[in-house]
Amino acid sequence: MKDILTHLFEYKHLTREEARQVLIGIARGTYNQVQMAAFMTAFVMRNITVEELEGFRDALLELRVPIDLSEFDPMDVCGTGGDGKDTFNISTLSCFVVAAAGQNVAKHGNHGVSSLCGSSTVLEYFGAPFTNDPEVLKRTISRSGVCFLHAPMFHPALKNVGPVRGQLGIKTFFNILGPMVNPTMPSKQLIGVFNLEIMRLYAYLYQQTDKNFLIVHGLDGYDEVSLTGPFKISTALKDEVIHPQDLGFPVLAPELLSGGTTVAESAGIFEAVLRNTATEAQKEVVIANAGLALYAANPSSTLDTEMLRAREALESGKALQHFKSFLEAS
Structure with a gap:
């Protein structure tokens, strides 16, 4: 060394x-x-x-510890993390909205490094155990449309560096790697990245694959669609800058996306969104990200169509039911 x-x-x-x-x-x-x-x-x-x-x-x-979930044709919905914005668990919530709209999700995630409450943290709070048992994961995705892959259980290297990453408390290249190494190797993926340089690298590498992919970067520094300003998307077919108003969304103030100061507070926001009792800002940003994920999985569709599918999946209560089924099956 x-x-x-x-x-x-x-x-x-x-x-x-x-x-x-x-x-x-x-x-x-x-x-x-x-x-x-x-x-x-x-x-x-x-x-x-x-x-x-x-x-x-x-x-x-x-x-990696490989797992074959190809029979479920899942997608991954995740960001690199490391944007330092401390938003609530937008991408994790989006997974249940996407599943409720009919697209299975194999979510790859971990505890937060530069934020309080990562995807693993919030799901653990609700009692979801972590596992790499294929039968449990297949049961979970078949019943709820979602299974969760806690990264350290599938990647020995990530497990070994976990304490060091936690003590550093800053984004490292492991943040960049996370979305690229989902152990199921899904053929569909929405990836959020925290800067344009990483977006360029990802676009180059994903262009070499046959995946349906969509990379997104909020131009004010988010690794997801924040609706706080314009965001850029990159697919196999195009690069495009989109403004929230282009899709009928309001422009949001950053403080409206706060994940809170405790895990319990973050979990409260998570549950409120699924119960359709959250603030309009919280619901709208989840719908925007879920709609973008559905568009990534269905590139022959339109963004407007997929945003409507996402809205119906959340506001109808279907996403909440999928989350309940996920916890029960886990």
């Missing part, structure tokens, strides 16, 4: 294979926590390259 760190501190880059080998070493416990922290910090100081990102991705996919 000393040679690798010296190489990085001289502003040099890793090859794809070098990046793969380092991640494999991290997964096997070859390096201590100080070395891992220094390695992650090096990539905070400069942008990651395509080759490095590919190598890290290759290592995690090679070492």
